[in-house]
Amino acid sequence: MSRLFLRTLREDPSDAELTSHKLLIRAGYIRRTAPGIYSWLPLGLRVLRKIEAILRQEMEAAGAQEVHFPALLPAEPYQESGRWDEYGPLLFRLQDRKKGDYLLAPTHEEMFTLLVKDLYSSYKDLPLTLYQIQTKYRDEARPRAGLLRGREFVMKDAYSFDIDAAGLAESYEAQRAAYTRFFERLGLEYVIVSAVSGAMGGSRSEEFLNPSPVGEDEFVRSPGGYAANVEAVTTPAPPEIIWDDDTPLWDIVPTPGAGTIADLIELANEAFPRADRRWEAADTLKNVVLVAVQPSGQREVFVVGLPGDREVDLKRLGAQMEPAEVEPAGAADLEKHPELVPGYIGPGVLGPNSAAEDAVRYLVDPRVVSGTSWITGANEPDKHVVGLVAGRDFTHDGFIECAEVRAGDPAPDGSGPLEIARGIEIGHIFQLGTRYAEVLGLSVLDENGKARTVTMGSYGVGVSRVLAAIAESNNDDSGLVWPVQVAPAQVHLVATGKDEAVYTKAEELAATWTEAGIEVIFDDRKKVSPGVKFADAELLGMPVIVIVGRGLAKGLIEVRDRRSGQRAEIPESQVLAHVEELLGQ
RNA sequence: CGGGGCGUAGCGUAGUGGCCAGCGCGCCUGCUUUGGGAGCAGGAGAUCGGGAGUUCAAAUCUCCCCGCCCCGACCA
Numbered sequence: 001m002s003r004l005f006l007r008t009l010r011e012d013p014s015d016a017e018l019t020s021h022k023l024l025i026r027a028g029y030i031r032r033t034a035p036g037i038y039s040w041l042p043l044g045l046r047v048l049r050k051i052e053a054i055l056r057q058e059m060e061a062a063g064a065q066e067v068h069f070p071a072l073l074p075a076e077p078y079q080e081s082g083r084w085d086e087y088g089p090l091l092f093r094l095q096d097r098k099k100g101d102y103l104l105a106p107t108h109e110e111m112f113t114l115l116v117k118d119l120y121s122s123y124k125d126l127p128l129t130l131y132q133i134q135t136k137y138r139d140e141a142r143p144r145a146g147l148l149r150g151r152e153f154v155m156k157d158a159y160s161f162d163i164d165a166a167g168l169a170e171s172y173e174a175q176r177a178a179y180t181r182f183f184e185r186l187g188l189e190y191v192i193v194s195a196v197s198g199a200m201g202g203s204r205s206e207e208f209l210n211p212s213p214v215g216e217d218e219f220v221r222s223p224g225g226y227a228a229n230v231e232a233v234t235t236p237a238p239p240e241i242i243w244d245d246d247t248p249l250w251d252i253v254p255t256p257g258a259g260t261i262a263d264l265i266e267l268a269n270e271a272f273p274r275a276d277r278r279w280e281a282a283d284t285l286k287n288v289v290l291v292a293v294q295p296s297g298q299r300e301v302f303v304v305g306l307p308g309d310r311e312v313d314l315k316r317l318g319a320q321m322e323p324a325e326v327e328p329a330g331a332a333d334l335e336k337h338p339e340l341v342p343g344y345i346g347p348g349v350l351g352p353n354s355a356a357e358d359a360v361r362y363l364v365d366p367r368v369v370s371g372t373s374w375i376t377g378a379n380e381p382d383k384h385v386v387g388l389v390a391g392r393d394f395t396h397d398g399f400i401e402c403a404e405v406r407a408g409d410p411a412p413d414g415s416g417p418l419e420i421a422r423g424i425e426i427g428h429i430f431q432l433g434t435r436y437a438e439v440l441g442l443s444v445l446d447e448n449g450k451a452r453t454v455t456m457g458s459y460g461v462g463v464s465r466v467l468a469a470i471a472e473s474n475n476d477d478s479g480l481v482w483p484v485q486v487a488p489a490q491v492h493l494v495a496t497g498k499d500e501a502v503y504t505k506a507e508e509l510a511a512t513w514t515e516a517g518i519e520v521i522f523d524d525r526k527k528v529s530p531g532v533k534f535a536d537a538e539l540l541g542m543p544v545i546v547i548v549g550r551g552l553a554k555g556l557i558e559v560r561d562r563r564s565g566q567r568a569e570i571p572e573s574q575v576l577a578h579v580e581e582l583l584g585q
Numbered sequence: 586c587g588g589g590g591c592g593u594a595g596c597g598u599a600g601u602g603g604c605c606a607g608c609g610c611g612c613c614u615g616c617u618u619u620g621g622g623a624g625c626a627g628g629a630g631a632u633c634g635g636g637a638g639u640u641c642a643a644a645u646c647u648c649c650c651c652g653c654c655c656c657g658a659c660c661a
Contacts, residue, residue: 010610010622011597015654026596035653090660107661141586141659149660157661195661207661216660314658325659428661460661498619531621549620558620 001523005042008536018214020472021146023480027539036143036151038464043540046488047467048154052133054185054485055156055461062178064129064158069111071135075101077110081439092137092151104137109436109458112159116454117442123163123452126444127171131158133463145214147468148424154464160457163446168455172204172431175459179208179427182461187483188470191423193219194228196319204431205232208461209423210469217425220405224415231319233405234366234412241371243389250387252378260343261286261308264384268375272386284308285374285388287345288402289329289337289360292321300324301333303340303350305376305396306365310403317402339379346377346385347394363400364390424469425462432456480541481563489519490583492542492562496530496549505572506548509557513576518583538562544582546575 009026016022024030029044040048056066075093078084084091084103092104105111112130120128136155143151160171176192183190188210195207207229209219218230228234255267261281268279286308292300304312318326334340337360339349347353351362368374370391378385388394407420434453437443443451467486474481484490491513495506503524510522521542523533530549537545547558556569559578570578 007595007611009596014591014597017655032653138660142655142657144655155661205661318659327658425661430661458661462661496620527619529619529621529623531619531623533622534620535622547620551620 001521002525004521008539016146018145018148018472019475020148020468023475023539024146024468024471027480027541030147032146034151036140036149038147038150038152043488044467047482047486048464050486050488051186051463051466051470052154052156055133055182055463058178058182058185059131059156059158061181062129062174064131064175064178066132067115067130068132069105069108069115069134071105071137073103073105073111075103077114077440078103081110081436083110090138090140092139105134106136106138107155107458107460108132108134108157109159109432109456110440113436113440113442113456116161117440120161121444123444123446126454127160127162127167129158129160129171129175131156131459145468147464148214148472149216150464153462156461156463158459160459161442161454162456163444163452163454165455168431168433168457172429172457175429175457176206179429179459179461183208183426185485186466186470187485188426188466189473190426191219191221191227193221193423194232195428196229196232203433206429207425208427208429210426210473211421211423212469212472213422214472215422215424217423218420219423220409220411220418220420222411222413222416222418224411224413226411226413226415226418230313230405230420231316233316233401233409233418235401235403236410236412236414237366237369237399238372240369240391243371243392247373247389247392248387250385250389250393252383253386254382255384256382264308264375268384268386279375281309282307283375285347285368285376286310287347287350287377288312289334289340289342289345290314290317291327291329291333292324293327294324299333300361301329301337302361302363303345304363304365304400304402305347305350305368306403307367310365310406312402313404316405317400320400341377341379341381344377344379344381344383346379347388347396348385349379351395351397353394353396362396363398363402364396365403366399366401367403368396368399424465424472426466426469427459427461429459430457432458475541478535479539482541482543484543484583487519487542488540489521489542490544491518491520491579492523492537492540492545493520494523494530494533494537494545494547494549496533496547498526499552502548502552505552509546509548509575513579516576518579544579546579 006028008028012022013025028041030038030040033039075084091106094102096102133156135152137152140151143149162168162171190208190210193207193209195205209217220233221227253272255264261284265279265281285305287303287305289303314326351359368390373387373389375384375386376388408417411418434455437454437456443453446452471480493506493510495503510520513520543562545560545562551558551569555572557572557575558567559570560567561582
């Protein structure tokens with residue numbers, strides 16, 4: 001260790017917020033090079049390599065073959081797939097000396113698709129799964145949390161190629177199983193949640209989330225085992241209500257100044273109270289004006305209708321409108337639609353309810369089923385409608401998940417009330433289908449000599465993010481506590497005191513153990529006080545700390561378990577056995 | 586991109602117009618010290634984020650720019 005390239009820091013870096021970030025920097029595993037870009041130091045690199053090695057084993061076991069693409073790529077394939085535009089500012093773009101467009105790859109679907117197209121043309125060559133462990137680049141608007149969201153990061157991306165949907169399902173299952181084994185071997189807690197496929201396109205998609213309060217993804221789960229990303233949660237539609245001739249007709253009521261839901265409810269309970277109960281926010285139909293912005297910049301104003309007690313969740317809505325982005329309508333957008341009276345918008349002027357040809361699209365929350373009765377805007381200032389029945393008095397252009405999800409909402413599969421938690425996205429698997437194969441022309445001949453478009457899956461693990469997630473969930477007040485599988489070394493050997501015999505003995509142990517296949521970090525620094533060595537050992541976080549020092553005179557060596565803090569004085573002859581036991585070997 | 590905080594040595598910081606910019610950690614030399622971040626003595630290390638301006642005088646005031654952190658928007 002006297003020669004190890006390492007400098008531990010006594011104080012937390014001022015620009016770090018998360019425990020994992022602070023500790024990885026203080027313990028000398030990584031250094032920040034630029035915003036969201038980190039350099040790997042010897043210890044950090046060892047951990048990264050170990051995670052990669054485990055991942056490779058699981059990929060090979062699942063039948064995937066490793067390749068390696070450049071990170072620097074020509075623009076053409078991405079222009080063909082449309083992602084050169086779709087990715088927008090997230091893409092690092094550059095030009096060569098001849099003004100040719102290049103990019104630093106954010107992910108490699110196109111390249112894998114083209115590689116297979118280049119070499120294969122028969123159904124006999126399938127199924128095939130390829131993978132790589134590569135550095136990816138994304139010019140994130142706001143990199144944060146050290147390794148958790150960087151602009152450069154290490155990712156394992158795998159791609160499966162099959163002739164049909166059944167094959168894809170099999171390849172997908174194989175990767176899914178490999179992922180569960182991988183995360184289990186790391187000892188990293190994970191939840192598999194349903195996800196929306198987003199910019200990737202495709203159908204089935206699941207995320208592996210490491211539950212953590214510092215995670216950026218919100219997900220829900222139910223006691224019955226349902227789990228989904230908040231963006232992907234579906235709302236179980238209440239049963240339709242059949243109305244009859246006794247169902248009262250709607251009525252326009254004056255509601256001066258009731259521009260907000262809260263005001264409206266208060267006024268309604270006073271001016272036209274219900275017989276059976278008080279009016280609630282959930283009795284109102286709130287209509288919110290939004291704009292969908294296409295990657296081309298084209299703007300479409302549309303309105304969503306949802307129960308008045310719910311807020312619009314732009315994230316959830318946006319996930320369903322990909323690749324368009326959704327934002328609240330601005331003043332300029334509203335000016336183009338004078339029929340939309342802010343605070344008093346009702347279905348009457350929206351979508352199919354309007355006679356106008358350019359009526360804005362009207363999408364509603366799944367709770368607005370046929371037969372439900374609402375208080376909603378009358379499309380003129382200071383007036384609302386009471387008793388407007390969906391299906392009878394108005395209709396819409398379709399349902400959309402646009403409302404916030406709340407703890408306690410029912411799971412769509414009836415498995416109980418949902419709880420909301422946060423997680424770090426450590427893996428994401430997709431059934432892409434034919435999206436990339438189609439635009440890039442990847443097809444093979446089937447047994448009848450007919451060209452069939454290949455169907456693909458895409459499977460990612462954020463390797464550097466996994467490292468951060470492990471650090472985030474494996475530490476204590478004095479430092480990191482690595483699981484043995486990924487620790488830079490298994491044993492941190494400390495020699496204390498100034499007795500030469502101690503150092504000789506420790507060196508001897510280090511050599512023997514290394515020979516026996518145990519990785520040892522040996523703190524042989526002679527002019528460093530014991531306190532510093534102990535503190536460093538705890539900060540660095542090897543699973544076992546061995547101390548050769550004052551006990552040696554009696555033939556005793558101290559062995560500590562980093563995680564539990566348990567200490568034992570062991571006779572020298574039994575130390576190796578004890579260490580191996582602690583390491584679980 | 587909006588809101589907030591900030592930028593002084595490798596790290597953490599003090600310094601709101603006035604002498605050679607101070608302290609702790611770390612680093613170097615010497616002596617002492619060695620089971621919980623040692624002591625003494627000496628030393629190296631700073632274009633005070635950059636530029637322009639105001640002033641007899643700027644880390645400190647003004648303007649512009651750059652960068653960092655947090656929240657939001659955004660985000661396989």
